[in-house]
Amino acid sequence: MSGEPILEVKDLTVGFPTDDGVVHAVRGVSYSVAAREVVGIVGESGCGKSVTSMAMMGLLPRTARIGGSIRFRGQELVGAPKKALRALRGSKIAMIFQDPMTAMNPVYTVGWQLGEALRAHSDLSGRAASKRAIELLDLVGIPQPERRAEQYPHEFSGGMRQRAMIAMAISNNPDVIIADEPTTALDVTVQAQVLETLLRLKDEVNAAIILITHDLGVVAGMVDDLKVMYAGRIVESGTVDDIFYRPRMPYTVGLLGSLPSAAGGTDRLTPIKGSPPSLLRLKPGCPFSARCPIVRDECLSVEPELAGVGPGHLAACVATDEVAAMANPKDMFHAPPLVVAGSEADT
Amino acid sequence: MLRFALRRLLIAIPLLVVASILVFVLVVNTGDPLEDMRTNPRIPKGQIALQEHKLGLDQPVTVRYWRWVSKAVHGDFGKDNKDRPVWPQVKRALFVTLRLVLLAQIIAVLIGVTIGVISAVRQYSWFDYAATGISFFLFSMPIVAVAAFLRYIGALRVNEWLGRTKNPLIKVQGDRTFPSKCTPNNPGACGLRAGLYDFATHALLPTLALLLITYAGYSRFQRASMLETLSSDYTRTARAKGITERRVIMRHAFRNSLIPVTTIMALDFGAIIGGAIITETIFEWRGMGRLLIDSINKIDPNILLCWLMITATCVIVFNIIADLLYAVLDPRIRLG
Ligand SMILES: Nc1ncnc2c1ncn2[C@@H]1O[C@H](COP(=O)(O)OP(=O)(O)OP(=O)(O)O)[C@@H](O)[C@H]1O
Ligand SMILES: [Mg+2]
Numbered sequence: 001m002s003g004e005p006i007l008e009v010k011d012l013t014v015g016f017p018t019d020d021g022v023v024h025a026v027r028g029v030s031y032s033v034a035a036r037e038v039v040g041i042v043g044e045s046g047c048g049k050s051v052t053s054m055a056m057m058g059l060l061p062r063t064a065r066i067g068g069s070i071r072f073r074g075q076e077l078v079g080a081p082k083k084a085l086r087a088l089r090g091s092k093i094a095m096i097f098q099d100p101m102t103a104m105n106p107v108y109t110v111g112w113q114l115g116e117a118l119r120a121h122s123d124l125s126g127r128a129a130s131k132r133a134i135e136l137l138d139l140v141g142i143p144q145p146e147r148r149a150e151q152y153p154h155e156f157s158g159g160m161r162q163r164a165m166i167a168m169a170i171s172n173n174p175d176v177i178i179a180d181e182p183t184t185a186l187d188v189t190v191q192a193q194v195l196e197t198l199l200r201l202k203d204e205v206n207a208a209i210i211l212i213t214h215d216l217g218v219v220a221g222m223v224d225d226l227k228v229m230y231a232g233r234i235v236e237s238g239t240v241d242d243i244f245y246r247p248r249m250p251y252t253v254g255l256l257g258s259l260p261s262a263a264g265g266t267d268r269l270t271p272i273k274g275s276p277p278s279l280l281r282l283k284p285g286c287p288f289s290a291r292c293p294i295v296r297d298e299c300l301s302v303e304p305e306l307a308g309v310g311p312g313h314l315a316a317c318v319a320t321d322e323v324a325a326m327a328n329p330k331d332m333f334h335a336p337p338l339v340v341a342g343s344e345a346d347t
Numbered sequence: 348m349l350r351f352a353l354r355r356l357l358i359a360i361p362l363l364v365v366a367s368i369l370v371f372v373l374v375v376n377t378g379d380p381l382e383d384m385r386t387n388p389r390i391p392k393g394q395i396a397l398q399e400h401k402l403g404l405d406q407p408v409t410v411r412y413w414r415w416v417s418k419a420v421h422g423d424f425g426k427d428n429k430d431r432p433v434w435p436q437v438k439r440a441l442f443v444t445l446r447l448v449l450l451a452q453i454i455a456v457l458i459g460v461t462i463g464v465i466s467a468v469r470q471y472s473w474f475d476y477a478a479t480g481i482s483f484f485l486f487s488m489p490i491v492a493v494a495a496f497l498r499y500i501g502a503l504r505v506n507e508w509l510g511r512t513k514n515p516l517i518k519v520q521g522d523r524t525f526p527s528k529c530t531p532n533n534p535g536a537c538g539l540r541a542g543l544y545d546f547a548t549h550a551l552l553p554t555l556a557l558l559l560i561t562y563a564g565y566s567r568f569q570r571a572s573m574l575e576t577l578s579s580d581y582t583r584t585a586r587a588k589g590i591t592e593r594r595v596i597m598r599h600a601f602r603n604s605l606i607p608v609t610t611i612m613a614l615d616f617g618a619i620i621g622g623a624i625i626t627e628t629i630f631e632w633r634g635m636g637r638l639l640i641d642s643i644n645k646i647d648p649n650i651l652l653c654w655l656m657i658t659a660t661c662v663i664v665f666n667i668i669a670d671l672l673y674a675v676l677d678p679r680i681r682l683g
Contacts, residue, residue, distance in 0.1 A: 105581040105599055116590060152678045
């Protein structure tokens with residue numbers, strides 16, 4: 001995707017000191033977002049997707065140790081004064097959270113909460129803010145917005161609450177909207193509607209979107225650029241086509257194999273065995289090596305860097321050529337690890 | 348909201364009926380008010396029978412209950428064993444207790460909530476550690492120890508230090524100086540200011556004793572409640588809006604943290620009417636606690652009945668208040 005980057009993340013690291021040691025939740029993440037671009041970030045639970053976005057919002061707990069750089073329109077956010085971050089939060093960079101059931105304060109009306117977001121970054125009067133709040137609710141497709149604005153969150157359905165959260169996110173015409181699993185808590189039919197609303201309004205306010213999910217199916221039709229995260233790092237990055245049809249990192253392959261719609265047709269579902277490594281005490285080498293079916297000796301000593309495997313396509317694996325040569329890479333997860341090619345384990 | 352309130356009030360009626368039955372059964376089985384007479388060989392049987400008839404003890408329990416309850420609903424709680432009306436005695440004790448506990452309770456709530464909020468917002472700061480340490484210390488102290496310490500050591504030292512050993516400034520006995528009537532011979536008891544001053548010097552230590560124990564619990568509870576709301580999703584949303592941290596804390600975290608705390612406090616207010624028996628005893632206040640002990644010792648059924656009904660009513664009323672406050676503070680309840 002072309003265009004000036006408005007948000008640039010470089011070598012971002014986040015560690016949480018705990019009694020048992022430092023949890024390295026994000027270990028050197030770099031990417032950039034251009035104006036109006038939709039960037040998808042996928043990965044298993046706990047791989048650091050939320051921590052990355054909370055770092056951009058300046059909302060990590062005080063104990064978090066943040067390294068690297070996050071630049072918004074050239075302005076450095078890491079280590080920026082609280083006041084500067086607060087001025088950006090909710091106005092230039094807005095966020096939509098995963099669980100609409102708990103994301104709104106139960107004791108205030110939805111209209112009041114929207115008004116609060118508006119008034120945080122403007123000198124609108126209370127009345128003008130509630131009028132604008134009603135317009136915003138209308139914009140995100142909530143019927144009878146005047147009446148709905150007077151209601152409390154518990155009187156809204158999950159889908160409507162998430163629409164209200166979208167209204168809140170766009171209320172100050174942000175440049176970037178971070179949507180952290182905005183549909184995970186919703187039923188499938190509502191998911192599509194909410195995503196459609198999000199994309200429509202992104203065009204309305206000309207915002208870029210960072211769409212975080214652990215569901216590849218969600219991002220397929222809507223993102224320009226896709227990052228796959230594993231254990232606090234980006235392990236593969238490219239267009240949706242690159243990731244879906246030309247995956248080069250075994251973890252990406254495994255992720256696709258565990259996805260019903262992306263597996264396509266008659267392929268069977270193959271979940272990746274094992275679980276992600278502890279971020280507390282990472283062993284040297286590739287963090288995926290313990291679960292990788294084509295692991296080799298060098299994987300246990302050096303962690304591979306992201307390297308180009310095609311135009312705009314990056315992967316962090318020593319065996320990208322081998323994966324590229326496979327006719328059907330997904331099959332590697334059918335065979336037990338370390339079995340030499342030829343022994344097709346298709347039974 | 349009005350319907351909600353009315354419904355809660357209606358439920359209170361059967362509750363009170365049940366409470367009155369339980370209370371009556373309890374008191375009837377507490378003991379025999381004529382035991383002294385019966386064990387005294389010099390009192391003739393006929394006189395005992397007469398007394399029995401006068402107190403209605405010769406009637407079946409149901410009849411006695413009905414007689415008692417039909418008068419009690421009109422505020423007539425009968426007479427005690429010595430033929431004095433019961434209600435004025437209980438009323439007097441009630442006011443003595445209210446003077447003591449209400450003030451202590453209000454101050455305890457204010458201090459407890461404030462300290463709890465600061466502790467939560469500055470979690471693991473020296474303030475939090477100090478507040479936690481002091482709270483736990485006071486919380487684990489038996490109130491006897493605190494009250495006795497204040498009376499026998501605290502008061503003595505302070506009065507000494509003030510040079511008032513002969514005419515101590517801080518009083519440790521009773522809830523007022525006797526005689527309390529304003530007469531030419533006793534000008535010290537005349538006027539509102541003198542009355543308040545007298546009350547303050549008497550109330551200082553027992554209030555302090557109660558307050559120290561109670562505030563500790565509230566501050567822990569408020570801290571826990573506030574920590575929970577501070578880490579809630581809606582607080583995170585509020586921060587993500589870019590509003591000031593002050594507003595995040597006061598409008599979102601603090602406002603919501605009050606929901607459980609307020610309920611607990613309302614319930615405590617209802618329960619506390621029963622008196623602070625230990626504090627009242629140590630500082631020799633003739634409040635509800637003292638009255639209860641005396642009437643149990645003397646097996647005085649009508650005083651006991653009145654006492655129990657008053658406290659039961661207070662508990663029920665404050666339960667309703669707690670429910671209403673909960674509904675006012677949390678819109679999710681209103682429809683339910
Ligand atoms: N405050 C914290 N203290 C210690 N560890 C933390 C903290 N916040 C997050 N982590 C750890 O950081 C890692 C990444 O968490 P993160 O929330 O970013 O995962 P995620 O990719 O968003 O997962 P999910 O899909 O479940 O939302 C996790 O292992 C988590 O336990
Ligand atoms: Mg997350």
